[in-house]
Amino acid sequence: MKQYIKTDEWNIIEEGFHPEDQRLSESIFSIGNGHMGQRANFEEAYSGDSLQGSYMAGVYYTDKTKVGWWKNGYPEYFAKVLNATNWIGINIVIDGESLDLAKCQVKEFRRVLNMKEGFLHRTLIARLPGQKEIRIDAKRFVSMTVKEAGLIRYSITPLNFDGECIITPYLDGDVKNTDSNYDEKFWTEVHKENSAEGAVLTLKTKKLNFRLCSLMKYDLLQGGEKSQHTAELIEKEKYVGCNLRLTLKQSEETVLYKYVINVTSRDKTEDELIPYGKSRLEEVYQKGFDAMLREHSAAWSKKWNESDIAIEGDMSAQQAIRFNIFQLNQTYTGEDERLNIGPKGFTGEKYGGSTYWDTEAYCLPFYLSTADQKIPRNLLIYRYKHLEKAKENAAKLGFPKGALYPMVTMNGEECHNEWEITFEEIHRNGAIAYAVYNYVNYTGDRDYLKEYGLEVLIELSRFWEERVNFSKARNSYVILGVTGPNEYENNVNNNWYTNRIASWTLEYTLEVINRMKADSYPAYKSLEDKLSLKETELVKWMDIIKHMYYPVDEERDIFLQQDGYLDKEQCLVRDLDKQNLPLNQHWSWDRILRSCFIKQADVLQGLYFLQDKYDLDTIRRNFNFYEPRTVHESSLSPCIHAILAAKLKDKEKAYGMYLKTARLDLDNYNNDTEDGCHITSMAGTWMSVVEGFGGMRVVEEKLCFHPVIPDNWKSFSFRIKFRGNLIKATITKDAVIIKNENGQKITLSVNGTDYTIDSEKAIQI
Amino acid sequence: MKQYIKTDEWNIIEEGFHPEDQRLSESIFSIGNGHMGQRANFEEAYSGDSLQGSYMAGVYYTDKTKVGWWKNGYPEYFAKVLNATNWIGINIVIDGESLDLAKCQVKEFRRVLNMKEGFLHRTLIARLPGQKEIRIDAKRFVSMTVKEAGLIRYSITPLNFDGECIITPYLDGDVKNTDSNYDEKFWTEVHKENSAEGAVLTLKTKKLNFRLCSLMKYDLLQGGEKSQHTAELIEKEKYVGCNLRLTLKQSEETVLYKYVINVTSRDKTEDELIPYGKSRLEEVYQKGFDAMLREHSAAWSKKWNESDIAIEGDMSAQQAIRFNIFQLNQTYTGEDERLNIGPKGFTGEKYGGSTYWDTEAYCLPFYLSTADQKIPRNLLIYRYKHLEKAKENAAKLGFPKGALYPMVTMNGEECHNEWEITFEEIHRNGAIAYAVYNYVNYTGDRDYLKEYGLEVLIELSRFWEERVNFSKARNSYVILGVTGPNEYENNVNNNWYTNRIASWTLEYTLEVINRMKADSYPAYKSLEDKLSLKETELVKWMDIIKHMYYPVDEERDIFLQQDGYLDKEQCLVRDLDKQNLPLNQHWSWDRILRSCFIKQADVLQGLYFLQDKYDLDTIRRNFNFYEPRTVHESSLSPCIHAILAAKLKDKEKAYGMYLKTARLDLDNYNNDTEDGCHITSMAGTWMSVVEGFGGMRVVEEKLCFHPVIPDNWKSFSFRIKFRGNLIKATITKDAVIIKNENGQKITLSVNGTDYTIDSEKAIQI
Known part of the structure; x- marks a missing residue:
């Protein structure tokens, strides 16, 4: 755990230069707009430790997989998000000395991520080795209004000298991924243009032929006027730049505005890339940095209006929740249904930027409540579009x-190869079914089921039908050889969560079928024909539901995580010597596997999903048994526990879990944020507040709240969209205030009592 | 399955040229002498498909491991047997045409592995592209009397022309391993000398600094006289050779004798390598090819006298058993206690030539019965010497x-990294304990226990003490998270075999301790002090023995392979669609894991080891349950089943299993012999005959036989060494003849009746 970030309501602030934490800061201060993302690397040359990263959404590479022992059914490749053209670069040389903070004395360093307006701002004074001092003021953002646009205002002021300066804006595509096999570089050059006004660089990936066309223009101002400078073009393989030479005058500000457009072949044909890019660039350039920033800030203002959570009385919690919401909104805007939410978003390379079950299990609720309905719908359609590939995967x-949907994917194909995960962590299929339910339950959009949802549900149910087997010994259906959400168990039999979510999938599929048969028979019939669905299949599903085996501990009256769990030596996390934590960095894998310690919610994940089917006592007994055995070494763990603890009115536990999820990256809890932020778990933070402390659920088409407030909070409030209404909930120590900010009259439930609220009216309870 | 090898009593014969099976033949026709091994590559250039392989025992390389997902406790490297200097090479160019069988018309090709005398012989007629025809007659062997010596007699006779010929004997160290990461080459040159009479080439490995000094001399004869030729030296990086130019005359034989010495820094210091090598080379050269071959054949004759098994009435079975015995004797002579028996011996690179539990579980009995006692003793001392490393491994x-002994090793360190094997296949510790028992039981050498054996047993017992845990739920000790001998199950709980062999290890250790306390207290006391062994440990071991949990199926009255085995869908191999076999080439890993199919003896392995503790009915019930579920996809499987089937008097099953193990490589049953022969399972073939059909066991210090003879055999006979006696057993349809060929009077048991046989006398029963 590392705490060097200053607490602030709307800003993430680093004061003083922390080269030892540069990679960590580069992750935390990342900017993005759903189309592209950029780590908080310095514009100027930096020879210190750094992880350079510029990423374009949906541009990936099918790298060779590295594995010692191949198994039938493994994928041939691993899809990874590519580090793409470095478009932020601006080198500075003053009287022959290169500006490199690793070699300067750095004073008054301040890096601010302005979350309210969505930009990164860095100011500092650097004393060069030759004792010249300059002030740097660098501001940049990737636009929320023109998705291809990245803009930089880079200012230099000499403090103790006049001198010659070379300022070199450039585009450099000669980059690599840190985890590439054999240090391979993934891009080749297609085209470049260079002139004193700007440049174009088009690259393509060695496989799949993704093209990225980057274009830049710049303005150089001195004392507010266009500067006098000479320009010397530089071209290298995969590189274009321009040396702008001018004389700096003491105390006078020289400002470079760098305008960049990054357009990819995902959006435009090869022929269109350059003309489209040029016209976008011209548009942005003409508008100018300040106007573009105003538009951008306005777009952020709208986002905040929809998704902000305000917490009074706990600045640290306030900053954290906004950081989480900010990063989520930077990662996925939902406008492109081909995209999804990678575990690290655009803040690092790890996990390949791919899609995991995180999206359905943890991210969907955030977008359901804070974004237009089409956005969560697009997240679901993403999987619908991969259905054929998921069928191929099952066949394989x-x-x-x-x-069987893949555990990790970029294009619908599996791209992970640990057998215990790839082949066995099949509960992911359950989360995808649950997301269909969750979406329809929240939005009431039953048309989705007709067009897409039921088809997915039927194919998922067919998988479960084949994957269970009937055990004569138990006279029940069993599911053997799985890995549950708790990945600290592998290849177990009858993981309660997996058995339950499988059976639930069958139940829900049958429920949807029966209702669609009754309400929209033609739609059902056409699907039945398309899928050659047989009555015998439905009968079989009912039989499985009826005879599914669930492991239990009768003595404690709890569900058992899997067969044999009680054979383990039963210990509690609080009794562990702390120097063993995190276990995954200290224990060998077999020791982790045979210990009772749990990585993340497993039985409790099921009780969270299906909480309306279990009474509070059942949830409490299971929570009290499993939580003390849970090490929360997945970033996805604390949020589920926070929500359940809030439901059980255990405010202290809920608050502790909330902090663990909310400040995971800001405080570097797991000592791995340098690789990138934990984006998908950030949605869990939002859930911790809205579903946890707010107790928000949709039950039988109705919005319900069961709020609790942590002792050290004065109040908290959040807005949610619900079926055409915009609802603002404010919870104080003494009252719950619900305002219907927009939309029709609505009836909702608070602590079990129904209230009807007219449009633009509020109630206080 | 592939059957192109001609059946013959003493020879392996390939008739006709089979370039499509060249790799397979290269494996099968391999030669070796325990110090080095050589695949049956051609001496002359060959551009067809081939796996070039020359291996020096104990010379290995610590290559980087390739793995996708690292786990704590994995080794940093993988030890692999190195492909070493190609010392057999003799290039032939005739009137500018290179002899390359891939480009010639090949007639009368015949390759013979003469097992009786231990050499490889190849004859053929090649028509070169220019229509010149030559006869080749090539014979080679690696000497059983001078372990460093390899000798070749290579003869050329032009059949339809006179012509100019260049004959190029060479040593080429520029070789690589096919499975090297990044195609890395592992050798660098240290020294070379070259002259018209011969050459020296010294290389060293890039890591560990193993040196290999190869030296050659040659004689060229034409029509039986020293030939007239010119010599042109050739030197390249890691290469020395000499072009010998002469004129060939039609129908006249030209013969190159190539004498090679390969001496390594394992045996000699760096300074000694060359002088020692030169003196050995001179000695061999002076003696000449024919005299060396006579010595070598005499050594083989002695080996056959000790270890041959004769089978009358079944030539195919006869050939097969001799092939197995021949390859075993080629792989391990037992003279060097630092060596062991790799699964592929010197016939291929796969499995890294390392030591597995195969040695203790399958190979030891062969050497116990056919070799001097020091040889099996050395196999045990090998593990004793690795005890400290095994303790480090447990600590890790x-x-x-x-x-915890490693699953795969070259020097005592683990060098395999699949968690389910490396960390979980801990039953290997049991086999090492069992080998101590087996050796002492067979030889009566209790001094071994004092010097080495008990120390190993105590450390193994300590491991089991820590690795079990007490399950309150079962009120018993359990062993969680293991992989048993059946590797088609991973991370299971309470594998019966593992629990049983663990508990047996504790029992045997306590038995040895108690006897040593009584018989040799000072020896015991000194060990107790050395190991700080406490009485509380012994008490704990007794408690574990008493309360160990063993899974059983009460209904069928059998031992259960592991917890939950009966939850699997129960199917039999005979009902499987044959196109699914072998499963490991057709099914995904998860499917294999959740099926009931068994790779190799697991419960039955335990019943084989501990057969004196179980009655025949118990063995039969378990055999009848498990064998029909076993796919025998490990080469180590059929032998155990053959032995148990013979014990159960199921002659048909025993014979079927015998053929499967005996002709595994000759008939390429598993379609993988091209990678090398299955050396360790060859000892299982020997066991199938001696322990299976011969029913040989040592019970309470006495040699016992319970013979059965397959219906299509007229008789079979074998010799075994037992405590100073050389016993020959001959089993015919009607009689059992036991001859005491050497040693004192002996009392032994046949079918439960004791017989005393005087020295050099026989009995017939």
Whole structure:
């Protein structure tokens, strides 16, 4: 755990230069706009420790997989998000001395991520080795209004000298991924243009032929006027730049405005890339940095208006929740249904930027409540579009029908190869079914089921039908050889969560079928024909539901995580010597596997999803058994525990878990934020507040709240969109205030009592 | 399955040229002498498909491991047997045409592995592209009397022309391993000398600094006389050779004798390598090819006298058993206690030539019965010498005391990294304990226990003490998270075999301790002090023995392979669609894992080891349950089943299993012999005959036989060494003849009746 970030309501602030934490800061201060993302690398040359990263959404590379022992069914490649052209670069040389903070004395360093307006701002004074001092003021953002646009205002002021300066804005595509096999570089040059006014660089990936066309223009001002400078073009393989030479005058500000457009072949044909890019660049250039920033800030203002959570009385919690919401909104805007939410977003390379079950299990609720309905709908359609590939995946594992979605994917194909995960962590199929339910339950959009949802549900149900087997010994259906959400168990039999979510999927599929048969028979019939669905299949599903085996501990009256869990030596995390934590960095894998310690919510994940089906006592007994055995070494763990603890009115536990999820990256809890922020778990932070402390659920088409407030909070408030209404909930120590800010009259429930609120009216309870 | 090898009593014969099976033949026709091994590559250039392989025992390389997902406790490297200097090479160019069988018309090709005398012989007629025809007659062997010596007699006879010929004997160290990461080459040149009479080439490995000094001399004869030729030296990086130019005359034989010495820094210091090599080379050269071959054949004759098994009435079975015995004797002579028996011996690179539990579980009995006692003793001392490393390995996995031997090793360190094997296949510790028992039981050498054996047993017992845990739920000790001998199950709980062999290890250790306390207290006391062994430990071991949990199926009255085995869908191999076999080439890993199919003996392995503790009915019930579920996809599987089937008097099953193990490589059953022969399972073939059909066991210090003979055999006979006696057993349809060929009077048991046989006398029963 590391605490060097200053607490502030709307800003993330680093004061003083921390070269030892540069990679960490580069992650935390990342900027993005759903189309691209940029780590908080310095514009100027930096020879210190750094992880350079510029990423374009949906541009990936199918790298060779590295594995010692191949198994049938493994994918041939691993999809990774590519480090793309470095478009932020601006080198500075003053009287022959290169500006490199690793070699300067750095004073008054301040880096601010302005979350309210969505930009990164860095100011500092650097004393060069030759004792010249300059002030740097660098501001940049990637635009929320023109998605291809990245803009930089880079200012230099000499403090103790006049001198010659070379300022070199450039585009450099000669980059690599740190985790590439054999240090391979993934880009080749296609085209470049260079002139004193700007440049174009088009690259393509060695596989899949993604093209990225980057274009830049710049303005150089001195004392507020266009500067006198000479320009010397520089071209290298995959590189274009321009040396701008001018004389700096003491105390006078010289400002470079760098305007960049990054357009990819995902959006434009090869022929269109350059003309489109040029016209976008001209548009942005003409508008100018300040006007573009105003538009951008206005767009952020709108986002905040929809998704902000305000906390009074706990600045640290306030900053953290906004950081989480900010990063989520930077990562996924939902405008492009081909995209999804990678675990690290655009803040690092790890996990390949791919799609995991995180999206359905943890991210969907945030977008359901804070974004236009089409955005969560697009997240679901993403999986619908991968249905054929999921069926191929199931076939590859020997199942003649049904669909098994991949554990990790970029384009619908599996791209992970640990057998215990790839082949066995099949509960992901359950989360995808649950997301369909969750979306329809929240939005009431039953048309989605007709067009897309039921088809997915049927193929998921078919998979479960094949994957269970009937055990004569137990006279029940069992599911053997799985890895549950708790990845600190591998290849177990009858993981309660997996058995339950499988059975629930069958139940929900049958429920949707029955209702669609009754309400929209033609739609159902056409699907039945398309999928050749047989009555015998439905009968089989009912039989599985009826005879599914669930492991339990009768003595404690709890669900058992899996067969044999009680054979383990039963210990509690609080009794562990702290120097063993995190276990995954200290224990060998077999020791972790045979210990009772749990990585993340497993039985409790099921009780969270299906909480309306279990009474509070059941949830409490299971929570009290499992939580003390849980080490929360997945970033996805604390949020589920925070929500359940709030439901059980255990405010202290809920608050502790909330802090763990909310400040995970800001305080570097797991000592791995340098690789990138934990984006998908940030949605869990939002859930901790809204579903946890707010107790928000949609039950039988109705919005319900069961609020609790942590002792050290004065109040908290959040807005949610719900079926055409915009609702603001404010919870104080003494009252719950619900305002219907927009939309029709609405009836909702607070602590079990129904209230009807007219449009633009509020109630206080 | 591939059958192109001609059946013959003493020879392996390939008739006709089979370039499509060249790699397979290269494996099968390999030669070796325990110090080095050589695949049956051609001496002359060959551009067809081939796996070039020359291996020096104990010379290995610590290559980087390739793995996708690292786990704590994995080794940093993988030890692999190195492909070493190609010392057999003799290039032939005739009137400018290179002899390359891939480009010639090949007639009368015949390759013979003469097992009786231990050499490889190849004859053929090649028509070169220019229509010149030559006869080749090439014979080679690696000497059993001078372990560093390899000798070749290579003869050329032009059949339809006179012509100019260049014959180029060479040593080429510019070789690589096919499975090297990044195609890295592992050798660098240290020294070379070259002259018209011969050459020296010294290389060293890039890591560990193993040196290999190869030296050659040659004689060229034409029509039986020293030839007239010119010599042109060739030197390249890691290469020395000499172009010998002469005129060939039609129908006249030209013969190159190539004498090679390969001496390594394992045996000699760096300074000694060359002088020692030169003196050995001179000695061999002076003696000449024919005299060396006579010595070598005599050595083989002695080996056959000790270890041959004769089978009358079944030539195919006869050939097969001799092939197995021949390859075993080529792989390990037992003279060097630093060596061991790799699964592929010197016939290929796969499995890294390292030591597995195969040695203790399958190979030891062969050497116990056919070799001098010091040889099996050396196999045990090999592990004793690795005890400290095994303790380090246990510590690495979190066990403060005790030893866990590695699954795969070259020098005592683990060098395999699949968690389910490396960390979980801990039953290997049981096989090492069992080998101590087996050796002492067979030889009566209790001094071994004092010097080495008990120390190993105590450290193994300490490991088991730590690795079990007490399950309150079962009120028993359990062993969680293991992989048993059946590697088609991973991370299971309470594998019966593992629990049983663990508990047996504790029992045997306590038995040895108690006897040593009584018989040799000072020896015991000194060990107790050395190991700080406490009485509380012994008490704990007794408690574990008493309360160990063993899974059983009460209904069928069998031992259960592991917890939950009966939850699997129960199917039999005979009902499987044959196109699914072998499963490991057709099914995804998860499907294999959750199926009931068994790779190799698991419960039955335990019943084989501990057969004196179980009655025949118990063995039969378990055999009848497990064998029909076993796919025998490990080469180590059929032998155990053959032995148990013979014990159960199921002659048909025993014979079927015998053929499967005996002709595994000759008939390429598993379609993988091209990678090398399955050396360790060859000892299992020997066991199938001697322990299976011969029913040989040592019970309470006495040699016992319970013979059965397959229906299509007229008779079979074998010799075994037992405590100073050489016993020959001959089993015919009607009689059992036991001859005491050497040693004192002996009392032994046949079918439960004791017989005393005087020296050099026989009995017939």
